[in-house]
Amino acid sequence: xxxxxxxxxxxxxxxxxxxxxxxxxxxxxxxxxxxxxxxxxxxxxxxxxxxxxxxxxxxxxxxxxxxxxxxxxxxxxxxxxxxxxxxxxxxxxxxxxxxxxxxxxxxxxxxxxxxxxxxxxxxxxxxxxxxxxxxxxxxxxxxxxxxxxxxxxxxxxxxxxxxxxxxxxxxxxxxxxxxxxxxxxxxxxxxxxxxxxxxxxxxxxxxxxxxxxxxx
Amino acid sequence: xxxxxxxxxxxxxxxxxxxxxxxxxxxxxxxxxxxxxxxxxxxxxxxxxxxxxxxxxxxxxxxxxxxxxxxxxxxxxxxx
Numbered sequence: 001x002x003x004x005x006x007x008x009x010x011x012x013x014x015x016x017x018x019x020x021x022x023x024x025x026x027x028x029x030x031x032x033x034x035x036x037x038x039x040x041x042x043x044x045x046x047x048x049x050x051x052x053x054x055x056x057x058x059x060x061x062x063x064x065x066x067x068x069x070x071x072x073x074x075x076x077x078x079x080x081x082x083x084x085x086x087x088x089x090x091x092x093x094x095x096x097x098x099x100x101x102x103x104x105x106x107x108x109x110x111x112x113x114x115x116x117x118x119x120x121x122x123x124x125x126x127x128x129x130x131x132x133x134x135x136x137x138x139x140x141x142x143x144x145x146x147x148x149x150x151x152x153x154x155x156x157x158x159x160x161x162x163x164x165x166x167x168x169x170x171x172x173x174x175x176x177x178x179x180x181x182x183x184x185x186x187x188x189x190x191x192x193x194x195x196x197x198x199x200x201x202x203x204x205x206x207x208x209x210x211x212x213x214x215x216x
Numbered sequence: 217x218x219x220x221x222x223x224x225x226x227x228x229x230x231x232x233x234x235x236x237x238x239x240x241x242x243x244x245x246x247x248x249x250x251x252x253x254x255x256x257x258x259x260x261x262x263x264x265x266x267x268x269x270x271x272x273x274x275x276x277x278x279x280x281x282x283x284x285x286x287x288x289x290x291x292x293x294x295x296x
Contacts, residue, residue: 009263011249011255020294022287022290022291025286025290026283027280027286029283029286030265030277030278031282033275033278034275034277034278034283034285035275038275043286050283055285055289058286058289058290059289059293062289062290062293063240063293080292091282109224109227109228110227110228111224111227116222116223116224125222126222126223126224126225127223127224127253127255128223128253128255128256129221132253133254133258134255134256134258134259134262135258136258136261137258137261137262137265145265145269146272150269151269151272151273151274153285156272158270165289168291169270173267173270174270174271174273175252176271178239179235190237191276194231194232194235194237197231197235198228198230198232201231201263201266201270202230204266204270205263205266206267208262208266208269209262
């Protein structure tokens with residue numbers, strides 16, 4: 001039912017856009033423009049060019065509205081246009097940035113091995129060491145978890161991730177696009193997408209854990 | 217008897233678990249482990265909260281210049 005509602009909302013939204021409703025366009029732009037610029041920047045490494053690509057994307061969206069058949073969601077369509085433009089541009093500028101390249105870290109653990117008993121321990125080898133077990137965040141007051149500082153920290157952590165991880169976590173967890181659609185948008189395999197997502201999320205979790213630890 | 221999953225193994229499967237892409241037998245092993253392990257239960261819950269918080273991240277709003285550029289682009293398109 002919820003999916004159905006979303007579909008209806010999207011049809012209504014598309015109609016308003018086709019009719020040239022400025023308010024609808026403004027809302028859409030407020031929602032996605034910053035992510036588009038951010039994603040474009042991963043390909044072209046230049047703020048002005050990234051901004052230009054995002055603007056070109058909006059124009060292409062408006063010009064393509066009549067041909068948009070709704071086989072993907074509007075959001076996915078918008079991000080697909082952006083990445084296609086960004087890829088073309090980065091190739092033209094000879095900056096071949098390949099999303100499918102997994103760095104060597106792909107096989108390394110996402111949680112520090114020191115936190116587990118070593119593999120030779122007689123009992124509970126590779127289980128959490130008692131003094132390094134993750135704690136529940138339940139007792140931490142909500143105003144601390146939801147403070148601006150927490151979100152700034154998440155933002156900073158994401159900005160420092162390898163670019164392919166940044167792209168995947170932005171699309172999956174911020175824009176909430178499905179994994180399958182992300183594979184199509186970025187042109188990567190599902191396995192690859194999951195590894196990148198896992199590493200990105202694990203890093204953000206670790207940063208939050210270190211930060212919230214101070215609250216105990 | 218089949219070997220049980222260790223905590224070290226479990227933490228690397230959390231994303232596949234949450235994305236619903238784990239094979240059924242691995243999923244069962246993981247759930248068996250979780251039912252007896254506070255550390256991993258907390259780890260999984262922290263990961264869920266991390267995803268949820270990341271989803272609440274709001275992008276900075278548009279600068280006046282960006283807004284102006286985009287509205288100009290829009291009205292230009294509308295004029296056809």
